[in-house]
Amino acid sequence: MPAMAKRKLSRQQAWRIEKIRAERARRAARSLWGQVPSGPDPTGDIPATEEREGVITAHYGTQVEVETDTGGGQRQSARCHLRANLDGMVTGDRVVFCPGEPMGVVVAQLPRTTELRRPDAYGKLKAIAANIDQIAVVIAPLPTPHANLLDRYLVAAQETGARPLIVVNKCDLLADPALAAPLEDMLKVYPPLGYPVIRCSIHSGLAELEDALRACTSVFVGQSGVGKTSLLNALLPGAAPQRTGALSEGSGKGTHTTTTSGLFHLPGGGHLIDSPGIREFGLGHLTRHAVESGFREFHPYLGRCRFRDCRHQSEPGCALLAAVADGLIPAQRLASYRHIIGSLDAS
């Protein structure tokens, strides 16, 4: 701990230091993401301490890789231990750390803007990534896309606060009308609902995807085989899978374990967080309330059904059924809703 922390501080001094720390963290985070903070730097008159702010870019059990922005687009990485009370840290977390040789130590976690969570083996929801701005749900003509699965990912995305993006990969296969027709039919409901749709393949048309990923931190989620790893490798050759591991305490040399997740910087700008756990995000348990609120076009009708416990199946006076009949809600989305609720009831 720096000597400064041992001094007895008045409440006002402690409050001021807290404010300065928060401002420093905000500036560090914004400049790390390539945004230039505006206004004079109110922390400039404060003497530097050994503590720095950074972002967790990889996680290896009790060790993490923490990256700091050293200015001019340069970044520096430091391997750190986690303090024992900081076991819930994930890739994307912004932290305060003390650099050291061969390893530094993470001393504090800064507040998260968003959090991706999924149930662990015991059903308890655990964070798997933090501070994600955008969730790119990847689909493809093959494996066959299912509206209820896409909607499930969109519902899960809605809960996190990150903005959703639909990425249609393998568009080279759309030359086959038997693959194109059902996909286009399924997709047409999403742009009017405000979900952006991008079409690409690993062979061509990546510029639009690069644009959508610029200046933010994203994750790719979606069914196995839609091409998430291939897209990551097309955007950043050699990025996945990453095979560095924990450093041994004594020698500081690498051992061979696969990292559980990693944050990648894209050459075109923006960052991607990837891990097997993140790819399965959205397939965990959802509550009935989360499912209802995850269908954004349902919002004006929720609470307006005749029966308070309406399940929106065939009940008289159901506001959602009436909205479907009036063409205000796509029938495909109500069908998805029922499918997802049916899977909750069955589990």
Ligand SMILES: Nc1nc2c(ncn2[C@@H]2O[C@H](COP(=O)(O)OP(=O)(O)OP(=O)(O)O)[C@@H](O)[C@H]2O)c(=O)[nH]1
């Ligand atoms: N035709 C075509 N094939 C593609 C494209 N992108 C990926 N593929 C193929 O699709 C298959 C699955 O790709 P992956 O990148 O492993 O899919 P994934 O979504 O990462 O799968 P998981 O790791 O299981 O989640 C591979 O055989 C890829 O070569 C594309 O744009 N066009």
Ligand SMILES: [Zn+2]
């Ligand atoms: Zn109803």
